[in-house]
Amino acid sequence: MRLVSDTWLVFLRSINQVIRNPLSILIGMAQPALYLVLFGPMLTSLAGVAGFPAGSGWQVYVPGLLVQLALMGSGMAGFTVLPDIHTGVAERIRVTPLSRSALLLGRVGQQVAVFTAQAVVLVLAGVLFGLRAPVGGVLLGVLLAVLLSSALAAASFSIALRLPNEYLFAPVSTLLTLLLLLLSGALLPLDLAPGWLRALAAANPVSHVVDAERALFLGHLVSSRTLVGTLVTVALVALCWLWGIRTFRREHR
Amino acid sequence: MIKARALARRFDTPAGPVEAVRGVDLDIAAGELVGFLGPNGAGKTTTLRMLTTLLRPTQGSAVVAGCDLRADPVGVRRRIGYVAQGGGTGPDYPVDTELRMQARFYGLPPAQAASRAAELAEWFDLTDLMALPTAALSGGQRRRLDLAMGLVHRPAVLFLDEPTAGLDPHSRANLWERIRDLRADLGTTVFLTTHYLDEADVLCDRVLVIDQGRIVAQGSPDDLKRQVSGDTVVLTSAQAAAAAEVAGRLPGAHQVSVADTAVRFHVPAGDTALPTLLRELDQAEVELTSVQVHRPTLDDVFRALTGRSLGQD
Structure with a gap:
């Protein structure tokens, strides 16, 4: 099918950049790794405090970090289209017969590949620090985070292409990801938050993903939290991909 | 090869609508080398961007290389090559990678893409530069690479936007020669925009003069000069x-x-x-x-x- 082969070609060109700059993957991981090392130990000492969710500190914190990595990494994916617009690469590729959907999906694929590699390293690092969790749940947790990262990447590309100028992208995307992150409970469990903050967080789809991640890391493969988080993630993927495809189909800068 | 009727494009800007192109008719035969001459802002690039499917016309119709611009933009894309004014290669990608990927974007299988890339590199004197990132090329070399990129699929029509803008005189002459060869050897129809008089004069069979979104005169450079003064x-x-x-x-x-x-x-x-x-x-x-x-x-x-x-x- 042409969409698949076109997506593969766009993926190949995008991943080429990463392969030639392997350091970029490590630098992208630095932030969550720093959280793991410099913030995680504080959090683990909170385990057992009244209101703290079930499980060890690491079982609470590592799933949150996965979501944080998706937000900080794939949420910033739009930065990678800006140079392509400058150099005329984006325009050159738009004159080729490649499917417009593939222009989005191939780029999303590249982000997902990088994210998956980072997520695996992050979980393994978590194990070194003392994370103990059911393997099946962890694998499903990583898969859910991968899906979330694909939705965030598609949304980020759309924002980058739709903003009237490129200088807006950094402040807009930073603000959005920070808002999504703070209201997700990824850093500190929302169980510790006052009611109004929890109500706000409930409106943030990412908070439901974090809930599902934590349930999965406890081995609760079938639970209301897992179910809701999965449905929210699938809905996010559908909406963001559609929005992205619409963006790549229209004329843009 | 290119036939356009009343092609027009309006842009909605904060300052109100701007009529960039106001009804352009074109009839360009196969194998012609035609120049679109006009000052900056005359509507040259907008017309070119419409003909290459990058912009939708607000009015009018066009058939490019046998495909209707509105009904079959993918058909148009398959049959045309387009070289933008600033080129379009990734600065840190090697020349070879860019050429081969571009050929694959047009549906060539990997082995054929590699041989096409080598062939074009030979033609455009880029063989020794294949492993370099495109940022390391000189202005003239990069322009030759841009042309090669536009030709990986042997298009019937090649669109060039200001092909020699910013080049030194030697590189310009060299590029003109290659564009002429292209037409002579492959029979490619070439449609280019320029604001350089000498380029239109020396290179083109026919010149379309555009001003404020309208074609105000056309003919061979000699005819044009004769008919006016x-x-x-x-x-x-x-x-x-x-x-x-x-x-x-x-x-x-x-x-x-x-x-x-x-x-x-x-x-x-x-x-x-x-x-x-x-x-x-x-x-x-x-x-x-x-x-x-x-x-x-x-x-x-x-x-x-x-x-x-x-x-x-």
């Missing part, structure tokens, strides 16, 4: 007044002026008027010291049509 003839003679009288009787001669020993006048075609002039002067027993024919430049043409020089913005 004709040629200027300057002769010097000790009997200037008598010479001026003879010159004034030539068919189509006008604006005859005498300054000291020099007589200056305009005729539609100086090269064919000259033999008659010399014969008549001889019969009138007027002796000449010198005679010169000046062809008008395309800038004279543009000035006559619009009242402005091409260089002005």
Whole structure:
């Protein structure tokens, strides 16, 4: 099918950049790794405090970090289209017969590949620090985070292409990801938050993903939290991909 | 190869709508090398971007390489090559990678893409540069790479936006030669925009002059110059007044002026008027010291049509 082969070609060109700059993957991981090392130990000492969710500190914190990595990494994916617009690469590729959907999906694929590699390293690092969790749940947790990262990447590309100028992208995307992150409970469990903050967080789809991640890391493969988080993630993927495809189909800068 | 009718494009800007192209008709035959000449902002690039499917026309229709622009943009994309003014290669990608990926984007299988890349590199003298990142190329080399990128799928039509803007004279001449070769060897139809008079003059079979979104004149560079102001003839003679009288009787001669020993006048075609002039002067027993024919430049043409020089913005 042409969409698949076109997506593969766009993926190949995008991943080429990463392969030639392997350091970029490590630098992208630095932030969550720093959280793991410099913030995680504080959090683990909170385990057992009244209101703290079930499980060890690491079982609470590592799933949150996965979501944080998706937000900080794939949420910033739009930065990678800006140079392509400058150099005329984006325009050159738009004159080729490649499917417009593939222009989005191939780029999303590249982000997902990088994210998956980072997520695996992050979980393994978590194990070194003392994370103990059911393997099946962890694998499903990583898969859910991968899906979330694909939705965030598609949304980020759309924002980058739709903003009237490129200088807006950094402040807009930073603000959005920070808002999504703070209201997700990824850093500190929302169980510790006052009611109004929890109500706000409930409106943030990412908070439901974090809930599902934590349930999965406890081995609760079938639970209301897992179910809701999965449905929210699938809905996010559908909406963001559609929005992205619409963006790549229209004329843009 | 390209047929457009009443092609128009309006942009909605915060300051109100801007009519960038206001109804352009084009008829370009297979194998023609046609130049779109006009000042910056005349609508050249907008027209090109419509014909290459990058912009949707707000009005009008066009058929490019046999495919309707609106109904079958993918068909158009398959059959055309497009080289934007600034090129379009990733600065840190190796030349070889960019060429091969571009060929694969047009559906060539990997092995064929590699051989096509090598073939084009040979043609454009890029073989020794294949492993370099494109950022390491000189301006002329990068422009040759841009052309090669536009040709990986052997398109029927090649669109070039300001192909030699910013190049040194040597690289420009080199590029012109390659564009001519392209047409001669592959029969590629070439449609280019330029705001350089010499480029339109030296390179193109036919020039379309565009100003403020409309085509104001078209023809071969020679036709255009002839139809507008004709040629200027300057002769010097000790009997200037008598010479001026003879010159004034030539068919189509006008604006005859005498300054000291020099007589200056305009005729539609100086090269064919000259033999008659010399014969008549001889019969009138007027002796000449010198005679010169000046062809008008395309800038004279543009000035006559619009009242402005091409260089002005």
